[in-house]
Amino acid sequence: MSKGIIVAGFGAIGKTTLGNKYNNIIDLESGYYKWDNTGFEHIPYEQRKGKNERPENHEWPNNYHKAVLEAMEKYDIVLTSMHWHLLDFLEENNIEYYLAYPTLDSEKVLEERCYARGNNKTFTEKLKINLYDWYEKLKNYHPKKVLMIQKNQYLEDVLKINGLIK
DSSP: OOOOEEEEEOTTSSHHHHHHHOTTEEEOOTHHHHBOOTTOTTSOHHHHTTOTTSOBOTTTTHHHHHHHHHHHTTOSEEEEEOOHHHHHHHHHTTOOEEEEEEOGGGHHHHHHHHHHTTOOHHHHHHHHHHHHHHHHHGGGOOOSEEEEEOTTOOHHHHHHHTTSOO
């Protein structure tokens, strides 16, 4: 079986929707690995984001790195979060990946998507700040390709344009 490709994507670009739509694509939501969600199961997942009172999983980030590598053996596309430790891990281990990043004029669209899916203000405001802060930091990384997502596009649109999905 050939190895799947990794697409590390910014928040609110459509990773979860894409993972739910295609059988050969998985969205590895990092929050299931980063946090001990015990006692928060009754809260819908998107509403948990930004709730930092959850204790961090003591196996983080190694458990996430391991899950990404295992998913590459089972899926054609592995969608991941854009955590610095993950990008560092991929680069240090010469693992090829794509970066999916929204254009800077996408702030309002991303904000609307966050609130529509149930994210709280803490998470949404942090995401908006990260849109600008991370843009400069990403220049230090060397993905196979940067997939720029225009203001009203979703990740699925860009993957189709680039021939990564049909």
